[in-house]
Amino acid sequence: MLQEMISKTVVMEAAEQFKHVLPHDEDNIQLLKKALILYRQDSVYRVKPLSGHTAAAYVQDVVPVKVTIDLSDVKKSSCSCPAKKICRHILAVYLYLYAQYERLGTFTEYWKEQRQSFDQQLLLNQLRLSPENVRPTFENWKRFFESEFRLWEQRTPKGQQTMQYLYYGYFSALKKRTPSEPELKKIYQIHAALATWLAMHTLIENMRIDPEKDFYSLNPYIEQLMDTIYSSIDELKTYALSFSLDPFLDKTPGVVRELLLKKDIFQYERLRIFGEIWSALLSRPKWLKRELDVLHGLPDTPEIQFARLHLEFLLKNDEAIFEKAGTFSPDILPYTFQWLSVMTAKKDWKRLKKWYERLEGLVEGFSKLDRPYREIRDALSEFFLFLDDYSKNANDEQLYERYCKKCLPYTFTEYSQFLYSRKRFIEWMEIHSLVGFSIEEIGQNALKDIAAEVPEALVPSYHREISGLIEQRNRSAYKEAARCLKKLRTLYNKMKKQDVWKRYMEQLTARHKRLRAFQEELKKGKLIDGES
Structure with a gap:
């Protein structure tokens, strides 16, 4: 119940607030020790989430006290004890929440980090800036992202320059400068997530992160960055984007391309983000044609080849894609799901008919790859969700059955249901x-x-x-x-x-x-x- 209502992201971001509210000095060291004792003695009980960022709890001290903790602004937290500021009881409840997701040692190490006084003051000055003080421009955003990353590098020991610290330190700091205007807010969140993703690659290039050894520890944070981008795009889709956003959108292709050109790690995820941002935000013909010109001047890496095909797709130059279809490796099949998803959402059955007629060889080839059964099965299962939608709306059962037969035994479930229902x-x-x-x-x-x-x-x-x-x-x-x-x-x-x-x-x-x-x-x- 607790983890369903209060997300890990909310709890971890509150760590940054405690770090500012309780600076690392002797008084606060003693405060943390007392809170740790309360937590370790199981003195925190009856913890109940009240919303996505607040919770109530009781702490058994000399006398029981009631705590209400607000993770969106920890200074608004309250306790029934006489203390006028953050007390050991509030901190003990926070430690209880933190321990649901991460070991407490991570929090204490993070809290103990020392900052150079100059860097600390510079950061505080930056955080005090409001949209009224600084005119929001893409260039200002970019400068802020870069200076904030340099700051983060300076104040974070090399041994702690990990994706976890990058996400909860650097990315959290970027989000504090989020503009208040709804449309601009979402564009900013997308760029903050992209900047964090690119910062991860900088750490890889500086040999702070090993992409192979650390892959599984990186993965959850990349997923969270993708969720931020996707949810921001979904909200932007509800607006009729105003021309005032054009200066920001016009500079977005360069950032997306920079991420696309990074090597090796998270290739599939990078291509998905490239496709989603171009499909949802940058699909104006002039931007598409301009980017195609840029991509045609770059080497034929798999990422660049896919990017060109995606832009051709958005320009509805399907024949240009089909001409190259014979040269496609079956491995490309999962990357076509973005396109099938777009056409299915638009109910463009006429266009989809051509696509499914041309994809048969690719799908059959994918089913014959020497891959683990589950990997092929999962991809074909997703493909058949799109195909099923098309065949029902286009009344094309023969096509659906033909695909089922060609992909057996991976399509046993789909073909079995098809035959039984008839x-x-x-x-x-x-x-x-x-x-x-x-x-x-x-x-x-x-x-x-x-x-x-x-x-x-x-x-x-x-x-x-x-x-x-x-x-x-x-x-x-x-x-x-x-x-x-x-x-x-x-x-x-x-x-x-x-x-x-x-x-x-x-x-x-x-x-x-x-x-x-x-x-x-x-x-x-x-x-x-x-x-x-």
């Missing part, structure tokens, strides 16, 4: 046999439906099941075989093919006449008489 039970049973399902692994409701509609669809599977059980040569398998034979007899009766059943049983008992235990199970089940 009561094509014979084929439905065939693909279950193809991927190794036994008759006993198929749900009873499905067996009843098929037996009522098309009993002959079940006959081959029962025959295979019975043969397999007999080959096991043990009493329990013979019992199971007898049960299956009874069900098979019912199916033959429904089909009015009792003579076929009779011949089958004569051949079966003759072929296995030396298996006494099997013959006994047949007699017990009254499948043969005692003299057979």
